[in-house]
Structure formats: structure tokens, C-alpha cells
Amino acid sequence: MKQKAEHKGLPTSIRVSLGTAIVLGLSESKLDAKPTTAYFMTYNSGKCTANCGFCSQARGSKSSAELLSRVTWPTFPTQAVLSALGNAFRQGKTKRICIQALNYPEVFKHLEAVVKEIKKEAPVPVSVSCQPLNRANIELLAKAGVDRLGVALDAATEALFDKVKGKSADGSYTWDSQFQMLYEALAVFGRGNVSTHVIVGLGESEREGVEVIQQCADLGVLPALFAFTPVRGTALEKNSPPQLEFYRRVQLARFLIVKGLTRADLMRFDVEGRIAGFGLRKEDLEKVLESGEPFMTSGCPGCNRPFYNEKPSGPIYNYPRKLTVNELEAIKQQFTNLP
Numbered sequence: 001m002k003q004k005a006e007h008k009g010l011p012t013s014i015r016v017s018l019g020t021a022i023v024l025g026l027s028e029s030k031l032d033a034k035p036t037t038a039y040f041m042t043y044n045s046g047k048c049t050a051n052c053g054f055c056s057q058a059r060g061s062k063s064s065a066e067l068l069s070r071v072t073w074p075t076f077p078t079q080a081v082l083s084a085l086g087n088a089f090r091q092g093k094t095k096r097i098c099i100q101a102l103n104y105p106e107v108f109k110h111l112e113a114v115v116k117e118i119k120k121e122a123p124v125p126v127s128v129s130c131q132p133l134n135r136a137n138i139e140l141l142a143k144a145g146v147d148r149l150g151v152a153l154d155a156a157t158e159a160l161f162d163k164v165k166g167k168s169a170d171g172s173y174t175w176d177s178q179f180q181m182l183y184e185a186l187a188v189f190g191r192g193n194v195s196t197h198v199i200v201g202l203g204e205s206e207r208e209g210v211e212v213i214q215q216c217a218d219l220g221v222l223p224a225l226f227a228f229t230p231v232r233g234t235a236l237e238k239n240s241p242p243q244l245e246f247y248r249r250v251q252l253a254r255f256l257i258v259k260g261l262t263r264a265d266l267m268r269f270d271v272e273g274r275i276a277g278f279g280l281r282k283e284d285l286e287k288v289l290e291s292g293e294p295f296m297t298s299g300c301p302g303c304n305r306p307f308y309n310e311k312p313s314g315p316i317y318n319y320p321r322k323l324t325v326n327e328l329e330a331i332k333q334q335f336t337n338l339p
Contacts, residue, residue: 009113011106014081015041015066015073019306023093024084026076033306033320034093037127038085041073041100042110048102050131050172052154052165053235054199054228057102060170063233068100069308070229078114086121094124095302101130108137115144127195127300131173135184142188148300149185150224152197153178156204156212164202169235182221191220195300200250201228201242205273207264209250210257214264217257224299225254227309227317244315245334248295249275251317252335255294256280289332292323 017039021027024038047065048057056063066072088094097118101107107130115126129150132138141149155161158175165171185194196216200209216223227247230237256262256278266279278285288294297304297318306320319327 009109010117011043011078011110011114013043013075014078014114015043015075016081017041017068018072018074020094021074021076024081024088026081026084027074031306032312033304035304035306035320036094037096037098037300037303037305038088038094039071039073039098039100039305040081040114041068042102042104042107042114043075044102044104044107046104048104050103050165051170051235053169054154054164054202054231056231056234058234061234063231067231069226070231070311071308078117082117082121085118085124089122089124096125096127096300098127098129098300098303101128103131108140111146112140112144115141115146119145125300125302127303129195129197132181132185135188138181138184138188148193148195149189150195150197150300151178151181151185153182153212153216154197154199155202156198156200156208160202160204164236182216182219186220192222194220195222195224197226198223198254199226199228200247201240206246206250206253206275207269207273210253210264210267210275213250213254214257222258222300223254224303225251225318229309241309241317244317246274247317248331248334251298252288252294253278254298256288258298261288285335289335290328292319292328292331295319295323295331296321 019031019035020038022029022031023034047059049059051059056067066074101111111128118126125147126145127148127150128141128146155164161175162168165173198212213223228241230239253275262279267275268277270276297320299305304320309317
């Protein structure tokens with residue numbers, strides 16, 4: 001079997017988020033919230049060649065290779081995972097596959113082979129989050145059967161980008177090249193089928209976070225929001241996560257922008273860049289708040305990413321399920337003074 005897998009370009013091993021492994025029946029444990037997307041990560045014996053300061057997989061990170069954010073990703077034989085995935089999809093246990101890709105020489109060969117095998121097992125939508133490097137790799141993934149492509153900005157400004165994942169972080173990425181890859185991805189996959197990540201809590205103001213969200217939305221790129229999570233062994237391990245109220249305001253702004261209900265240039269900001277008004281009538285804003293939707297996990301369709309940024313005991317930045325009445329009331333109290 002090993003020879004066959006290698007001949008086809010299929011890696012013999014793949015990492016699976018612990019929650020996904022439990023849903024697929026590869027591990028046994030209780031879950032506070034089941035992932036509705038199956039989360040995989042390409043396996044490599046070493047770390048990623050990139051050096052993002054917040055990432056446990058970074059080249060210079062001393063974190064465990066089984067971590068990404070605060071989630072554990074054990075390794076399994078690829079064929080066993082594919083078989084379990086087919087069964088889980090047929091039973092309605094998973095709605096989408098999301099593959100996180102490290103940077104290493106064989107990664108696109110591995111991604112191509114894994115996606116093709118997934119599509120043989122089940123007609124399940126597949127998202128890939130990677131650094132494509134060039135148009136050819138983007139076209140390769142599309143041809144293999146990838147439905148959505150994610151190219152992460154992570155930072156909200158060019159200066160922060162350079163600091164946490166660019167030249168100042170001993171990394172190879174640049175702000176301009178990242179946007180160039182988003183443009184290339186849009187040309188291949190089309191508007192609405194390309195995603196990016198924006199991490200809140202790296203030092204940006206609320207205004208800067210909102211403005212990059214608007215920039216992405218205008219391009220036709222879906223911005224998924226993450227809260228910065230300090231992980232032991234990373235370059236940013238001593239930094240603090242964002243204040244919950246700060247995150248909630250950006251979270252609400254992101255929802256309103258993505259849904260086309262307002263724009264960053266219609267919002268008001270104070271002298272420190274805090275959101276002072278969302279550019280929406282009070283009654284309309286109250287309806288949105290009442291739904292609780294802005295505070296649930298944002299990302300590809302079917303993604304709930306349970307406890308990626310937080311412990312189940314809280315504070316919860318991105319809810320992987322509908323909010324309880326008490327949770328929603330607590331959040332609404334944070335917006336009572338906004339016009």
C-alpha cells in the first residue's frame with residue numbers, strides 16, 4: 001500500500017484535527033461542539049518553511065508539531081482517513097473538507113493527490129488554505145477538485161504583516177505578493193470562492209481591521225475572522241489575546257460588511273480608531289444583534305471551527321453553534337451605548 005500511495009503522489013500520512021478525528025471515528029472522546037467541517041493538515045516531518053510569529057508550525061517555533069493554534073492535530077495513515085471520511089459524509093456528519101497546507105517542497109503534489117482521492121470517496125466540497133506561490137499551483141488545485149481557495153493575509157496592515165510574517169519576522173512573504181495571489185486566485189476560482197484570514201489582536205486598531213475587511217469584501221474575497229491566540233513556543237507567545245469587547249465590535253462590523261448592510265466608509269471611529277457607529281439605523285442594528293449570527297464562527301460555508309481560538313470554558317470569541325439566550329444578552333449589553 002505504501003508503494004502505491006507514493007506512486008500516486010498520495011502522502012502516506014496526514015494530520016487531522018482532534019475534533020475531526022473524533023467525528024470520523026479515528027479517536028474517542030467527548031466533544032463540547034462537533035466540527036461540521038473536517039479539518040486536515042498536510043503532514044511533513046519538519047516544520048513549515050515560513051516563519052509566522054503566531055504559528056506553532058513556523059520554522060522557528062518551538063511548539064509541538066501536533067499543534068495549530070490551540071488545537072491538537074494527531075497524525076493518521078492517509079488511506080484510513082479517506083475511508084473514514086467517505087463514511088462520515090454519507091452519514092451526514094461532515095459538510096466540507098478544509099485542508100491547511102504547510103510550506104515544503106512536495107506540498108502541492110500532496111494536495112493534488114489528497115484532493116483527487118477525497119473526490120473519489122465522496123462529492124464533498126473541499127477548501128484549501130495555502131500559499132500558492134504562483135498561478136500554476138492555483139490552477140493545479142482547481143483542476144484537482146478544490147472548490148474554494150484561502151490565501152491568508154492574517155495581519156490588517158502592511159506594517160503588521162511585515163512584523164509578524166514578512167521580512168522582519170525572517171519570513172519570505174510580502175503584503176503586495178499576498179494580494180497578488182488573491183488576485184490570481186480570484187481569476188481562477190471567481191468572486192465569492194476565495195477566502196482570506198484576518199487575525200484580530202496583532203496590534204491593529206479597530207478601524208484598520210475594518211478597512212482591510214472592506215478591502216477584501218470589495219475584491220470578492222471572503223474575510224474569515226480569527227482572534228489572536230498566544231501559543232507557547234511561538235515568537236508571539238507572550239502577547240495577549242484581544243479584549244473581548246474589541247473583538248466583538250470588529251466581529252459585528254465584519255458581518256455587516258460581508259452581508260452588504262454597511263461599509264467601512266459609512267462607519268464612525270473615535271480618535272483612537274474605535275468603532276463609534278456602524279453606519280446603520282438603530283432598529284436595523286438591533287435586528288442583526290438579536291440574530292446572534294455575527295458572533296458565530298466566520299469562514300467557508302459549513303465551517304464552525306470549534307474552540308480554535310479559545311477554551312470551551314471561555315471567553316468564547318467565535319461561537320461554533322447558536323448562542324444561548326444568556327450569551328446573546330451579555331453580548332447585546334456591550335452595544336447598548338452605540339447609536
